[in-house]
Amino acid sequence: MGFPHRSHPRETPVLSTHFGDSEARSLSGWRARGGYRALEQALGMTPEDIVNVVKESGLRGRGGAGFPTGLKWSFMKPGDGKPHYLCCNADESEPGTFKDREIMRWTPHALIEGCAIASYAIGAETCYIYIRGEFTEPLQTVGAALDEAYRDGILGRSAMGTGKRVDVFIHKGAGAYICGEETAMMNSIEGRRGNPRIKPPFPAVAGLFGQPTTINNVETLAAVPHILTNGAEWYKAMSLSNPKSTGTKLFSVCGNIARPGNYEVTMGFPFREFIHDMCGGARPGHTLKAVIPGGSSVPIQTMQEADATVMDYEGFVANGSMLGSGGVIVFDDSVCMVRMIARFARFYAHESCAQCTQCREGTAWVTKILERMENGGGTTRDLDTLLELSENMTGKTICVLSDSCAAPVVSGIQKFRHEFEAHINGKRCPIRSAAAA
Amino acid sequence: MNEAKMITLTIEGRQVRVAEGTSILEAAKAAGVLVPHYCYHPGLPVAGVCRMCLVEVEKAPKLAPACATAVGEGQVVHVHSEKALEARKGVLEFLLINHPLDCPICDQAGECELQDYTFAEGRSEGRLVEPKRFNPVEDFGGDVLYVTNRCILCTRCVRFMDDVAQNPVLNVSERGDRAVIGKFEGQDLTHPWSGNVVDLCPVGALLSKDFLNKARAWELDRSASVCPNCTQGCNMMVETRDNMVVRLRPRSNEDVNKYFMCDYGRLNYRWMNRTDRLEAPLVRQGERLAATEWEVAIAAAAKALSGKRIHAVVSPSLSNEALFLVSRLLGRGEGSGAFRVERGPEAPLVGVEDLALRADRAANVHGAELLGFRRSDSPLAGLRGGDALLFVDADPSVLDMGDLNRAAAVVVIGTALPEVLRTADAVLPIANMVEEEGTFTNLRGRVQRFLQARAAPGMARPSWWVLGDLLAKMGEPGSYFLASDVFTALAAARTEFSGMSYDSLGLRGLPVMAAVGAR
Numbered sequence: 024m025g026f027p028h029r030s031h032p033r034e035t036p037v038l039s040t041h042f043g044d045s046e047a048r049s050l051s052g053w054r055a056r057g058g059y060r061a062l063e064q065a066l067g068m069t070p071e072d073i074v075n076v077v078k079e080s081g082l083r084g085r086g087g088a089g090f091p092t093g094l095k096w097s098f099m100k101p102g103d104g105k106p107h108y109l110c111c112n113a114d115e116s117e118p119g120t121f122k123d124r125e126i127m128r129w130t131p132h133a134l135i136e137g138c139a140i141a142s143y144a145i146g147a148e149t150c151y152i153y154i155r156g157e158f159t160e161p162l163q164t165v166g167a168a169l170d171e172a173y174r175d176g177i178l179g180r181s182a183m184g185t186g187k188r189v190d191v192f193i194h195k196g197a198g199a200y201i202c203g204e205e206t207a208m209m210n211s212i213e214g215r216r217g218n219p220r221i222k223p224p225f226p227a228v229a230g231l232f233g234q235p236t237t238i239n240n241v242e243t244l245a246a247v248p249h250i251l252t253n254g255a256e257w258y259k260a261m262s263l264s265n266p267k268s269t270g271t272k273l274f275s276v277c278g279n280i281a282r283p284g285n286y287e288v289t290m291g292f293p294f295r296e297f298i299h300d301m302c303g304g305a306r307p308g309h310t311l312k313a314v315i316p317g318g319s320s321v322p323i324q325t326m327q328e329a330d331a332t333v334m335d336y337e338g339f340v341a342n343g344s345m346l347g348s349g350g351v352i353v354f355d356d357s358v359c360m361v362r363m364i365a366r367f368a369r370f371y372a373h374e375s376c377a378q379c380t381q382c383r384e385g386t387a388w389v390t391k392i393l394e395r396m397e398n399g400g401g402t403t404r405d406l407d408t409l410l411e412l413s414e415n416m417t418g419k420t421i422c423v424l425s426d427s428c429a430a431p432v433v434s435g436i437q438k439f440r441h442e443f444e445a446h447i448n449g450k451r452c453p454i455r456s457a458a459a460a
Numbered sequence: 461m462n463e464a465k466m467i468t469l470t471i472e473g474r475q476v477r478v479a480e481g482t483s484i485l486e487a488a489k490a491a492g493v494l495v496p497h498y499c500y501h502p503g504l505p506v507a508g509v510c511r512m513c514l515v516e517v518e519k520a521p522k523l524a525p526a527c528a529t530a531v532g533e534g535q536v537v538h539v540h541s542e543k544a545l546e547a548r549k550g551v552l553e554f555l556l557i558n559h560p561l562d563c564p565i566c567d568q569a570g571e572c573e574l575q576d577y578t579f580a581e582g583r584s585e586g587r588l589v590e591p592k593r594f595n596p597v598e599d600f601g602g603d604v605l606y607v608t609n610r611c612i613l614c615t616r617c618v619r620f621m622d623d624v625a626q627n628p629v630l631n632v633s634e635r636g637d638r639a640v641i642g643k644f645e646g647q648d649l650t651h652p653w654s655g656n657v658v659d660l661c662p663v664g665a666l667l668s669k670d671f672l673n674k675a676r677a678w679e680l681d682r683s684a685s686v687c688p689n690c691t692q693g694c695n696m697m698v699e700t701r702d703n704m705v706v707r708l709r710p711r712s713n714e715d716v717n718k719y720f721m722c723d724y725g726r727l728n729y730r731w732m733n734r735t736d737r738l739e740a741p742l743v744r745q746g747e748r749l750a751a752t753e754w755e756v757a758i759a760a761a762a763k764a765l766s767g768k769r770i771h772a773v774v775s776p777s778l779s780n781e782a783l784f785l786v787s788r789l790l791g792r793g794e795g796s797g798a799f800r801v802e803r804g805p806e807a808p809l810v811g812v813e814d815l816a817l818r819a820d821r822a823a824n825v826h827g828a829e830l831l832g833f834r835r836s837d838s839p840l841a842g843l844r845g846g847d848a849l850l851f852v853d854a855d856p857s858v859l860d861m862g863d864l865n866r867a868a869a870v871v872v873i874g875t876a877l878p879e880v881l882r883t884a885d886a887v888l889p890i891a892n893m894v895e896e897e898g899t900f901t902n903l904r905g906r907v908q909r910f911l912q913a914r915a916a917p918g919m920a921r922p923s924w925w926v927l928g929d930l931l932a933k934m935g936e937p938g939s940y941f942l943a944s945d946v947f948t949a950l951a952a953a954r955t956e957f958s959g960m961s962y963d964s965l966g967l968r969g970l971p972v973m974a975a976v977g978a979r
Contacts, residue, residue: 377639415550
């Protein structure tokens, strides 16, 4: 549902069915809404069968990369004699994204159930839910739900009395963006500095504490119980477009939009209708000019591109961006794109872990140039420099933070070059000076 | 041991065969191709952070870090392709934007990898117009100074302290371009091996306080040598400027010290430059010692020793060559020889097997023992009444006037003349270990060569030359023209050394046969 607004009739609530329903938070309330039946069912299946159902469903990672979940799980080789781990990525640090927060606030048991099923499916007895430190309310609700689940014997040495051990722990992050990167997160859980690790080895080979590990996003795991309950076919059938993008997706909408909030639609939903109808379009007296559809790390779309997009993994790529985390940031004509991009760059410069040269130095340098430009001190040569620096920052580092910084810069200059040129030629920000006049 | 699977790949058009699991960077080394890099060091765990060693691997979607990518069968690697060069150029530009470019006053200039690669492959002009970031210089304790602004955050120092010294004192503090190498609260770089971070630092960020502003890298003359400060025998480089030793640095030897050297050894070099040296041969003329020519002094020494049983007190830091010749002098008439070893606390480098600053603070204890010298706390005790005392560069603190009175004659061969030995019949000045060539045998029985690094003062001659002439004067075969001739004679005379020559030792050394059997 378009929480905190009323559900839109064109939405397809699956994960968000109980958003705003505070009774769904408690174990009894959750059970009354059909909770933990999927886990019970799962514990009666073989792990391979669960993995196959998830594979069949076409579920892909909802954290941003869109890697097929079942395939990821199948990398965890059963019977290798090593302890396996599941990490639930609840760091949700991508600017513009706040869907996992709502899942944890309203349906913490959905997440715990997903974690338990996934743990069992990959042969893990231990799962860590890595929740960012700023999420005080989700930390509290998930913590309370975990306590209940343990008290009720759903988790622990014998999950639901089946003799199968599933332990789930909360690990609280300390506010670093980079800890949402899966290998940095593993370092953080281990008590080290949150620096991304070089891959290979991939987590499924040597992850948390050097053991085979799977990392899944909150939304991905929360979808798993529904898939088990309703079947892979049901999930697949929810796609309106590409068979490689199945099920529903939560989009967090913010920025210059009439009704910001979380919306759940099926894959393949038209983006134009989503923005202009479901989310209410522009504020009165304004026109929209740009959208970042998948969190600040993905390329910026012009409205033209956005309007032509179908909302699935392939659709966003076909129109100059990526689905990413589903954090939709909308900009109208009151926004200076140079300022916005400079602000994003500053964020990445602040959050760079400082390992790779390109990222450590590049993000800060790009920020300096953009901020100078925003204040009217830019030159045309700076634009070329920015594009070259962005090229040097793309695809050359351990993780993609550096790429993420470059993406809005490159797409911004390509698609809104006139705004940059207006700053250069007018030696000041046209939008700010118009507002001041 | 399992035979490692071998992988064949092509690097810069050269085919190379290496063991499975080797990194592309090491494979390139084997193929004779240098992949520029900063954070990678063969003695440290791989970090893969500087991104300088990005290479193009055919069929791979992205450039691969050569240090962190394992070789694959049939891989075709381009180190100098346009894509790889562009990537390196980008890294160099990023590294330089906040680098102060104060090469003219930087100790690292001339041996700086940032300077070298920038010169080779970097952009000719900078594009940063914003002010550079500034951080003050920090004293890291021990011998180490941290010039923050020059740091490229390769983290070699952090990894050395964490994984090799296993004394985690350093860290990366802060994030983004604010990041610096930090020191944990209340901790200092006082670990006995921490000076290695200065060598490991590829730029001028970590500097030795001892060497600070002493010399430019291009003014230094370098000689391969072996550290004489304990029995470990770390391979080292002696660096001199204008005939003065100004710095000792480790020289890599996989079998002895890997890439490292302890602070005690590294900083204990001032004695090599001491100026209160014996510069001329002396002979007794009544009450006083008078300077004379070598022939006269050798003859006087030979005369003093002739017909007497000789007791030698030697330094355990003499070369095998010198000790061999002394042992031949003793062998003539049932003589005896002894030495005393200065001791100190042992300090292992935990992350490297069998590497430590050893308690025995002398270079050739094992060699002296192999050549028949007795280790003793009172080496003069073996001096019998009527003996001639031959004192070869030993520590004068072993001397006792009462014992000395038993000597019928005293001959001193040394770098300095201790006050109590002013009663000597003849005094022969010799070169110290950096002024001559020779070999030491380390505590594991490894025989290692050291080369001459500076000229000896005045008339002082290499120890093997002086002892050879003395032997010849006493009627023994002893005319040697080179240190290697003495070693050849030693190898012929002593089974432990048989088959060895300076050529076969090379600059990495070989274990003596006894040691081979014992291990």
